[in-house]
Amino acid sequence: MPETTPAAPEDPEVLAEFTARVRAGEQIEAGEWVPEEYRFEALRLINMHANSEIMGALPEREWIPRAPGLARKMALTAKVQDEVGHGMLLYRVAETLGRSRDEMIAELVAGRARFHNVFHYPAETWADVAIIQVFVDGAAMQTQGALRSCSYAPYARVLKRICYEEDFHIQLGLDVWRALAEGTPAQRAMLQDALCRWWTPIMHFFGMLDRVSPHTEKMLAWRIKVKSNEELRQQFLRKFVPIILEYGLDVPDPNLRWAEDEQRYVYTEPDWEELKRVGRNGGPKSAERLALRQRFHAQHAWVREAMSRWRARADGAVA
Amino acid sequence: MVTSAPTTLDTAIWDVLRSVEDPELPISIVDLGLVRDVQVQDGRVAVRLIPTWVACPALAVIRARVRSALLALGGVQDATVEYTYDAPWTVDRLSERGRAQLASHGLSVPRCRFAEPPVCPYCGSRDVVQESMFGPTLCRATYLCRSCRNPFERFKPPA
Amino acid sequence: MPGALAAIADPAVRAAYREWLLRIADDELVIGHRHSEWTGFGPDIESDVAMSSIAQEELGHGRAWYEQIAADDGGDADRLAFGRAPDEYRHAALLEQENGGWEYSMIRLMLYEAFEIGRLRLVAASGHEPVAGLAQTLSREERYHGLFADTWLTRLAGAAPGGPERIQAALDRAWPDALGLFESTAADEVLQRAGVLQSSPSAEREAWVATVRPVLERYGLAVPSGAGAREGGRRGVHTAAFEPLLAQLTEVWKSDPEARW
Numbered sequence: 001m002p003e004t005t006p007a008a009p010e011d012p013e014v015l016a017e018f019t020a021r022v023r024a025g026e027q028i029e030a031g032e033w034v035p036e037e038y039r040f041e042a043l044r045l046i047n048m049h050a051n052s053e054i055m056g057a058l059p060e061r062e063w064i065p066r067a068p069g070l071a072r073k074m075a076l077t078a079k080v081q082d083e084v085g086h087g088m089l090l091y092r093v094a095e096t097l098g099r100s101r102d103e104m105i106a107e108l109v110a111g112r113a114r115f116h117n118v119f120h121y122p123a124e125t126w127a128d129v130a131i132i133q134v135f136v137d138g139a140a141m142q143t144q145g146a147l148r149s150c151s152y153a154p155y156a157r158v159l160k161r162i163c164y165e166e167d168f169h170i171q172l173g174l175d176v177w178r179a180l181a182e183g184t185p186a187q188r189a190m191l192q193d194a195l196c197r198w199w200t201p202i203m204h205f206f207g208m209l210d211r212v213s214p215h216t217e218k219m220l221a222w223r224i225k226v227k228s229n230e231e232l233r234q235q236f237l238r239k240f241v242p243i244i245l246e247y248g249l250d251v252p253d254p255n256l257r258w259a260e261d262e263q264r265y266v267y268t269e270p271d272w273e274e275l276k277r278v279g280r281n282g283g284p285k286s287a288e289r290l291a292l293r294q295r296f297h298a299q300h301a302w303v304r305e306a307m308s309r310w311r312a313r314a315d316g317a318v319a
Numbered sequence: 320m321v322t323s324a325p326t327t328l329d330t331a332i333w334d335v336l337r338s339v340e341d342p343e344l345p346i347s348i349v350d351l352g353l354v355r356d357v358q359v360q361d362g363r364v365a366v367r368l369i370p371t372w373v374a375c376p377a378l379a380v381i382r383a384r385v386r387s388a389l390l391a392l393g394g395v396q397d398a399t400v401e402y403t404y405d406a407p408w409t410v411d412r413l414s415e416r417g418r419a420q421l422a423s424h425g426l427s428v429p430r431c432r433f434a435e436p437p438v439c440p441y442c443g444s445r446d447v448v449q450e451s452m453f454g455p456t457l458c459r460a461t462y463l464c465r466s467c468r469n470p471f472e473r474f475k476p477p478a
Numbered sequence: 479m480p481g482a483l484a485a486i487a488d489p490a491v492r493a494a495y496r497e498w499l500l501r502i503a504d505d506e507l508v509i510g511h512r513h514s515e516w517t518g519f520g521p522d523i524e525s526d527v528a529m530s531s532i533a534q535e536e537l538g539h540g541r542a543w544y545e546q547i548a549a550d551d552g553g554d555a556d557r558l559a560f561g562r563a564p565d566e567y568r569h570a571a572l573l574e575q576e577n578g579g580w581e582y583s584m585i586r587l588m589l590y591e592a593f594e595i596g597r598l599r600l601v602a603a604s605g606h607e608p609v610a611g612l613a614q615t616l617s618r619e620e621r622y623h624g625l626f627a628d629t630w631l632t633r634l635a636g637a638a639p640g641g642p643e644r645i646q647a648a649l650d651r652a653w654p655d656a657l658g659l660f661e662s663t664a665a666d667e668v669l670q671r672a673g674v675l676q677s678s679p680s681a682e683r684e685a686w687v688a689t690v691r692p693v694l695e696r697y698g699l700a701v702p703s704g705a706g707a708r709e710g711g712r713r714g715v716h717t718a719a720f721e722p723l724l725a726q727l728t729e730v731w732k733s734d735p736e737a738r739w
């Protein structure tokens with residue numbers, strides 16, 4: 001069990017000093033005193049990020065056995081491996097904020113934890129791989145790229161490496177995208193279909209418009225949040241809508257347009273009820289993917305038991 | 320190969336190679352030690368590269384980047400880029416500058432053998448534990464520093 | 479770049495060597511496919527990541543061998559890997575079996591890696607470039623795979639409730655298939671006679687048993703006795719596990735083999 005930060009009384013002066021430090025751009029190292037609310041929010045963010053990497057492996061892994069070509073098969077295996085590897089790093093960082101990895105994973109497997117909305121949807125065809133690698137990863141890059149300047153140093157460090165790798169995934173994804181977009185009519189149709197199915201989940205990904213609230217203010221002041229949801233969505237659209245148009249595919253929102261006067265994209269408001277439902281593990285693939293996780297978790301109970309006995313024995317030998 | 324003084328084109332070619340980065344790491348392929356040799360004849364350039372790991376998904380990307388960078392160079396009519404297996408890639412192929420770049424990216428690099436005791440790239444502590452021999456990419460293993468509690472990765476050459 | 483085959487003048491030897499290299503490539507492709515099925519479902523995150531690495535490496539090695547063959551055939555690696563009929567594949571039965579439990583995958587990994595190291599040594603000793611250099615490069619990568627399997631088997635045998643029984647059952651299941659790795663065909667004889675290979679499948683098999691026996695005994699396992707080799711793979715005769723594997727492997731690629739994917 002990782003040690004938790006001792007519950008210090010939150011003296012308003014100490015709190016103000018903490019906020020001022022962070023506001024001035026200082027970063028917090030593992031084990032330093034943080035306000036309870038900061039710890040809670042940072043942990044929630046990193047824990048959910050870690051969960052999402054682990055669950056995010058599932059839609060794409062379905063296409064590893066069927067990937068068309070050796071290079072594609074290796075690249076996709078490598079890509080999914082990266083996601084799982086990111087999960088490994090992120091759980092380690094989350095642990096420094098006071099929860100054990102085993103506890104977080106048990107909660108995830110039991111269906112009591114959250115993970116990003118996009119990973120609750122099916123990956124129906126090979127073209128979904130292109131959409132996930134370019135657009136879903138592209139969306140994630142906006143959020144994670146911004147968080148590289150967050151106040152929790154171990155998270156910021158890991159994000160720096162993660163973003164480097166995500167950028168490579170997007171490059172690999174664009175290669176799949178190009179092959180399909182410049183391919184046969186059937187390949188193009190497959191790509192357009194996948195894009196249409198993924199559009200709403202991707203628009204959802206950034207979340208609803210932030211309400212102006214003391215909570216949001218505090219998250220921004222503490223740099224656990226760096227940019228608003230809408231800022232990130234606009235950033236994504238500016239970068240990725242041109243790719244769709246460049247290859248002559250249709251943006252799946254007939255109302256989407258660039259508003260020159262406002263310097264932003266105008267789009268159809270997605271159905272936010274769906275996002276809420278999906279967020280509560282009520283998406284089209286939530287149950288099936290959780291059931292898969294549970295099946296393997298149960299199948300490997302004896303393997304985990306062997307590992308913990310082995311570790312206990314090794315620790316005993318050291319002590 | 321002609322062993323005369325490097326021509327302007329030779330110099331330009333090496334400058335171009337130094338500008339090509341590994342797609343997954345902030346390091347040039349020259350500093351990473353991937354370039355085995357370069358031959359130039361009548362504007363035709365043949366580059367041989369050594370893969371760190373044979374199955375690395377970045378190999379094709381690197382090859383394409385090198386080729387297009389060379390073709391963009393005035394005086395280059397054609398360029399071929401091949402991987403060769405006649406010499407193994409080892410960590411001593413890394414340049415000092417490359418090592419420093421990898422360290423600042425949070426990647427620890429063994430001096431010459433993977434079996435050396437690892438050091439945390441963030442705080443310099445030796446109180447580290449290997450989490451997995453296999454990291455997020457083929458060429459890295461993962462560790463946890465028990466001093467500063469940062470997870471980090473370490474370059475893993477083929478055994 | 480010409481492959482290894484171009485340098486061989488005698489067409490019969492060349493054909494035999496092609497057949498032999500195809501075995502290596504097919505073994506690696508099929509086991510790489512099976513290993514990659516663990517991606518996302520390993521017993522812990524570290525092993526999940528590790529199996530993905532091992533899978534990629536096997537697939538990458540498979541590709542490197544296909545490229546050697548394709549260089550002389552004038553085809554390409556993907557067409558060899560994805561475009562053949564089931565009876566044109568030359569891998570052994572061990573590689574195509576379903577993953578089953580983690581213990582089976584680890585036992586198979588251990589048995590196969592010990593075999594693979596021996597086979598690569600044989601190719602490296604053949605003196606035929608560029609395959610000899612390739613074999614040397616690949617064996618440096620394969621070493622980590624064996625270490626991984628050993629770490630796991632030591633733990634499972636030493637600390638798991640019911641571990642030794644489970645691993646023994648996995649070993650009993652894998653053993654006849656593993657012996658099938660050494661199936662001998664006319665190609666082996668031709669290559670030996672021509673001096674391309676310095677050893678026979680039966681000698682290799684003996685050396686392999688001598689290597690794996692003490693390791694298995696260290697885990698507390700008994701080497702199955704009396705079980706014969708399950709052969710056929712090297713002649714293109716496969717078990718029931720292969721057709722569904724191949725169908726899945728080639729599902730998208732075969733939907734339009736002329737398309738660029």
